[in-house]
Amino acid sequence: MPLFTIEPGQSRLATVEQLIEMNFRIPAFQRPYDWEEAQVDDLINDLHEAERKGVPLFLGLVVLCPDKDNSYAIVDGQQRLTTLMLAIAAKGAVGRVLRSDALHLSTLWVAPRVADIGFTRAMLASSRESERTLSQKKMSAAFDQLHSDESFELDTLLKAQVIVYVAPSLAGATGLFERINLRGKDVSQFDLVKNKLIEWVGVECEPESRSRLEDFITERYDTLYQRLDPRHDSQPFNADRLLRTHWILFTDKQFKSSDRVLEKVNDDLSEVFQESKSVVQWIQDYLNSLVEVTETWAAVERPFESMPTNYGASLRKALLDFARLDRHGEFQPLIVAAIIRWRDAATDLVKICEICSFRSALGKRNSNRGRSYKWRVARQLYKGDWCDASSTLISSARDAVHQVYWHVTPFWDTQEAVDFGYDLTQQEAAAQVFPDGALDSAHFYTEYGHVAHYLFWKYGVFLPKSEAWGEHTREDITPFQDPAWFGKEDGKVSFQNWDIEHIYPQNAEDRDTRDGRRHKQSMASWLHHLGNITVLPIRDNRGMKNLPFTEKLSWMRAQRKVSFNELLANADYRGNLMDRPHWGMNNCRKRVAQIRSAAAEIWGPAAVASLGVGQFDERLEWYEADGDEQD
Structure with a gap:
């Protein structure tokens, strides 16, 4: 019987049994496997109900694009198809999804990301390997869940149906991804931005250049997903928070907390295209910057598990202190930029951010206070052009600490203001909620x-x-x-x-x-x-x-x-x-x-003084918190 095929630009209704005749690959730019127990339960319950009623189960739309060696790259549907492969193997038909080729090498019906191929092959062959990442843990849990269930038969699974659409190009396939999400998790901005970048590849006229750019995007996202696939006993990273932190550092334009990075990326690319600038260069700069920021962001976000081993003990401790306080959202871009710029020498800046955050919490100040200042100087530090009021480049963490203290850190008490040479007016003193008094609150x-x-x-x-x-x-x-x-x-x-x-x-x-x-x-x-x-x-x-x-x-x-x-x-x-x-x-x-x-x-004051803060001076330009702080 000939292999079941679909021509580019066409769609067909297909059974799972027909799909098994095809060869699928999950591109490296796709996120790792992430179905939870509840989602596998939903599939099991749907299959059980279809078997009870005697009707085929409809599993939605799968979007593919042609790949090398007569296979298809999965653009949308990878979580479902991977789970179907696990289910078929769990029902005893391992040979239908784990095949031996002419050289007696076993190949998978749905080839996962490279990091998971060996693990998946061993698991289906009943030779378990240790789970190293969260995606492997979830895949193993789904397989065990399906293996222990007896509510449906293999035949019901093979008769389940999907609509398969084969897009002529990768860019065309990802264009559909934004508009469809029939099963599985809601699509994150992180995935939507990836697809938006692939869509913009289509503006490149030369096929060879388009192919190189698609390969570049694939390689960069493969690196990103490797860095964002946590240990097997952890929870997924909030990749959308990474996107926001990175965009604050990457863009020169104002960014508000209510803005979506997806729209901003598309707006920037539209502007680049209209001004006849290089879309290719923009995409390369954006992804190279995102990869650079990701490792540091992960360490700031989760210092208890993702800290690079080459960070010194003082930086590790400062990051742990800052993360435990859990009021870090608006300072996170600045800390990420400081570590990229100064590495261990950024320790003092992390400490002043913690002090500021704790004082603000005791003073009942919104953590968003001074947000536009924090984000503006974070971007300037990342780009290497943060200057003080005398136009001198901020070249050390001590200089940065001085700026952060005077611009956004509450005084510990009135005496601290006096000791640093700042004369509070009666109105300013009355308006200030001093944290030291909060400790005596009834x-x-x-x-x-x-x-x-x-x-x-x-x-x-x-x-x-x-x-x-x-x-x-x-x-x-x-x-x-x-x-x-x-x-x-x-x-x-x-x-x-x-x-x-x-x-x-x-x-x-x-x-x-x-x-x-x-x-x-x-x-x-x-x-x-x-x-x-x-x-x-x-x-x-x-x-x-x-x-x-x-x-x-x-x-x-x-x-x-x-x-x-x-x-x-x-x-x-x-x-x-x-x-x-x-x-x-x-x-x-x-x-x-x-x-x-x-x-x-x-x-208190001693901790601040130990970080090198001095009196208010000509290096500081007075800053008033803006209206964005209450968002």
Whole structure:
């Protein structure tokens, strides 16, 4: 029987059994396999329902373009076709999708990206290899899910139907991609930008030049997907966030948070074409720049797993601190540009961005404050033309720190402004929300709970190294102690393993005694104070409930120790108990004074001065935050 074929420019309704006669390849510019369990479940349920009704299952549209060696490149439908290949093998028909050629070499019906060919071939042949990437983990999970399901037969799978369209060219095929997405994930901007670039290849008149540009795009995207395919135990990167960060650095035009990179790319290419400039050069510059930015962006986005080994310890720690605070969106382009420009020497700039972000959080300032300034100087730094107000090039991280401090960093307190030679007017002082005062808020838990875990983590790192409390603490919480402190949630590492706990309980077990009722009344305004909260591992905290303080203290010390909980038993640290056996107001006052003192060292004037910030001077041009900050 002749091979099932479709001529370019034509479409046909085909069964999966007919498609098996064709040879498919997933181009290197396509994203890796990424179907989740729910999507495989949907396919299984659809096949089961089709079998029950006795009708063929329709699987939508597949878009192809001719490829070498009588095969077809998959432009849209690669996730479905790959899953169909896994399903056929899982139903026992491995030989139909894993074939031996004349040289006795096994070939796959749907040849995946090069990095996954060996893994897929071994998996279908029942010879598993270790999963190295997230795409391999998902492919393995889908195969196991399909293999364990008995709700449909192989024949139902082979009778399923698709509409196959073969585009005459790659550019024509990707043009359809934007308008169709019948199954699988919603199309991301990252994929749409890729297809838009391939569409613009069509404006190149010479076929040989078009072919070279298509090869270039394929090679660049292959590199990008390799860098964005995370470890097998991780979640996918948000590639659309990468696009935004890169576009802020790449473009010379204003970019707002509501803008879509896809439209901006198309607008720029249209402008280049209308002005008879080189579309080829623009695409090459754009993709080369995107590849350059990606590795650094991944390290800033996920320093706990994607940090290049050639980064120094100080830069690694600074990036971890910055990422844990999770208020990094508007500073991210500047940090990426600084690391590309200065590598480890960018450490001080990362530190001032963390200090600024923490102070802004305590001052209840939107993280978007000064966004246009942050993005403008990030672009200038990336391009190497960031100058100060005296037209001197910003050539070091110390120079950059000075600029960032004075333009967008809140003062820690009025004294810091005075010490740096800045005379605040009465109106300016009244309008400024100083973070130091926030630490004394009676409602710290409800107002600032979003930074409480981060504050205590940094405090825990600080205490063993402090002059006052180092000898009283036994465990150093290092930034890389992920298993103890950090858990994975929504694709990022967070403090989800830890609870906020009230030292004096919200509902104390002894509140109904006369002494308990009196103490509860005196503690009412201190309940949610920073001096009355701590953090504990969730699994340790569940058994504590609302024990009286003496029992709670003993219990906390018996659990996994962290330095700030260990110190609760130190009278010099906590102060004398006001009304035994209670944790009282004096304890809260003494403890928050200790925390505030540490915070001043970590994020206060001394920390800023250590980064080389000087007085306001002629190198600075005064900057007013723009209206974009509330987007």
